[in-house]
Amino acid sequence: MANINKASGKALRAQVAGAGFAGLTAAIALRQNGWDVTLHERDSELRAFGAGIYLWHNGLRVLEAIDALDDVLQGSHTPPTYETWMQNKSVSKETFNGLPWRIMTRSHLHNALVKRAREVGVEVRVNSEAVSADAEGRLTLQTGEVLEADLIVGADGVGSKVRDSLGFKQDRWVSTDGIIRLIVPRKKEELGAGEWDNTIDMWNFEPRVQRILYSPCNKDELYLGLMAPAADPRGSRVPLDLEVWVEMFPFLEPCLAEAAKLQSARYDNYATTKLDSWVKGKVALVGDAAHAMCPALAQGAGCAMVNAFSLSQDLAENSSVEDALASWEKRIRPITDRCQALSGEYAANRSLSKGNMFTPAALEAARYDPIRRVYSWPQ
Numbered sequence: 220m221a222n223i224n225k226a227s228g229k230a231l232r233a234q235v236a237g238a239g240f241a242g243l244t245a246a247i248a249l250r251q252n253g254w255d256v257t258l259h260e261r262d263s264e265l266r267a268f269g270a271g272i273y274l275w276h277n278g279l280r281v282l283e284a285i286d287a288l289d290d291v292l293q294g295s296h297t298p299p300t301y302e303t304w305m306q307n308k309s310v311s312k313e314t315f316n317g318l319p320w321r322i323m324t325r326s327h328l329h330n331a332l333v334k335r336a337r338e339v340g341v342e343v344r345v346n347s348e349a350v351s352a353d354a355e356g357r358l359t360l361q362t363g364e365v366l367e368a369d370l371i372v373g374a375d376g377v378g379s380k381v382r383d384s385l386g387f388k389q390d391r392w393v394s395t396d397g398i399i400r401l402i403v404p405r406k407k408e409e410l411g412a413g414e415w416d417n418t419i420d421m422w423n424f425e426p427r428v429q430r431i432l433y434s435p436c437n438k439d440e441l442y443l444g445l446m447a448p449a450a451d452p453r454g455s456r457v458p459l460d461l462e463v464w465v466e467m468f469p470f471l472e473p474c475l476a477e478a479a480k481l482q483s484a485r486y487d488n489y490a491t492t493k494l495d496s497w498v499k500g501k502v503a504l505v506g507d508a509a510h511a512m513c514p515a516l517a518q519g520a521g522c523a524m525v526n527a528f529s530l531s532q533d534l535a536e537n538s539s540v541e542d543a544l545a546s547w548e549k550r551i552r553p554i555t556d557r558c559q560a561l562s563g564e565y566a567a568n569r570s571l572s573k574g575n576m577f578t579p580a581a582l583e584a585a586r587y588d589p590i591r592r593v594y595s596w597p598q
C-alpha cells in the first residue's frame with residue numbers, strides 16, 4: 220500500500236491507543252514505514268508496569284527490525300541455563316538448542332522502545348485516554364475529542380476500552396494461581412555458592428504450593444516471581460509475608476528480605492482473553508487487548524510485539540487497510556492462539572514443575588522469526 224491517503228494526498232495516519240510494549244512496537248513499525256503516528260497513553264507518564272520480562276528469539280527479532288535491539292542487549296542477561304527445581308532439588312537444565320532468549324527489567328525494555336519511538340518521530344500524547352473507536356476509523360478520547368485516522372490500533376491492554384466499545388465477542392477468565400513480581404538487588408555474594416546466574420524455576424508442592432521464578436536481569440538486578448494460589452492468604456499476602464517464603468526457600472533469604480521491604484508489591488492473577496476477531500473495519504487490536512494469556516510460557520509480550528510488527532508488514536503489502544487487517548489476522552493469529560492455549564494448559568496443570576517442558580510446541584512462538592517468516596534462528 221502506498222503510504223498516502225488517496226483522498227487527502229497526505230501520509231496515512233494511525234492513532235494508537237496504549238503505550239505498552241504492543242502499542243510502542245506498532246507505533247514504531249508503522250512510523251518506520253512512513254505512516255504519521257500518534258500514540259495515546261492514559262497515564263501522565265510513559266512507564267512500564269510489572270518487574271522483569273523474558274524475551275525470546277521472536278521478540279528479539281522484532282527489536283532488531285525496529286532498531287532497538289542494541290539498547291536492549293546492553294543491561295540485560297541471557298542465563299547459561301533454565302533450571303527447574305522440585306522441593307529444592309534440580310530436576311532439569313534446559314538450553315533450548317541455542318534459541319536466543321534474554322531477561323531484563325520491564326523498565327529497561329520500555330525505555331528502549333520509548334527512545335526509539337521518539338527517534339523515529341512518533342507523536343506521543345500522555346494523559347490521553349481512549350474511550351472508544353469505530354470501524355470507520357474514529358478514535359474518541361476521554362476529553363471528547365474525536366480523531367479520524369486510516370488505522371486505529373487498540374493496544375490498551377487487558378481492560379481495553381477500544382475493544383469493549385466495538386462489541387467483540389469475548390471469553391475472559393482468571394487463573395487460580397497468581398504472582399507477586401519484584402525487582403531486588405542480586406545479592407549474589409550473600410547467596411553463597413551456587414549457579415546464581417541461571418534462571419531457576421523453584422517449585423514446592425509440600426507442605427504448600429509455592430514457587431519462585433528466580434531470574435537475573437543483569438549484574439545488579441534480580442527479578443523474583445513469587446507464585447502461590449489465590450486461596451492461600453499467606454502466600455498471596457503483600458507486602459510479602461517473609462516468614463512463609465523463607466521457610467520454604469531459606470537459601471534465598473538475603474533476596475527475600477529485600478523483597479519484603481517493598482511496600483508497592485502487588486499480587487496479580489493471570490488473565491486470559493479470547494476474542495472472535497482481532498479486527499473490525501479499520502481497527503486492529505494488538506497485545507493483551509486481543510490475547511492476554513497466562514504467563515507460563517513467558518510469551519504474552521513477545522507475541523504482542525510480533526503481531527504489532529507483522530501488522531506493519533501486511534499494511535505495506537495490501538491495497539487497503541481493511542484487506543491488510545484481514546490478511547494479518549489470518550496469517551499471524553494461529554501462532555498466538557496455539558501459544559495462548561498451551562500456556563493456559565501449562566498454568567492449569569503446573570506442568571513446568573516437571574522440568575524439560577520447553578518442548579518444540581512450547582517454543583513454537585519463540586522460534587518464529589517475524590522478519591524472514593520462518594521458524595529458525597541464526598546458529
Ligand SMILES: Cc1cc2nc3c(=O)[nH]c(=O)nc-3n(C[C@H](O)[C@H](O)[C@H](O)COP(=O)(O)OP(=O)(O)OC[C@H]3O[C@@H](n4cnc5c(N)ncnc54)[C@H](O)[C@@H]3O)c2cc1C
Pocket residue numbers: 236237238239240241242259260261262269271272273274347348349350374375376377378379380381398400487488489490505506507508511512513514517518519520521522523
Ligand atoms: C505475571 C506475568 C508475567 C509475564 N511475563 C512475561 C514474560 O516474561 N514475557 C512475555 O513476553 N510476556 C510476559 N507477560 C505478558 C506481558 O506482560 C503482556 O502480554 C504485555 O505486557 C502486554 O503488553 P500490552 O502493551 O498489550 O499491554 P499493557 O502492558 O497492559 O499496556 C497497555 C498500555 O495502555 C495504557 N492504557 C490502558 N488503557 C488505555 C486507554 N483507554 N487509553 C490509552 N492508554 C491506555 C496503559 O496505561 C498501558 O501503558 C507476563 C504477564 C504476567 C501477568
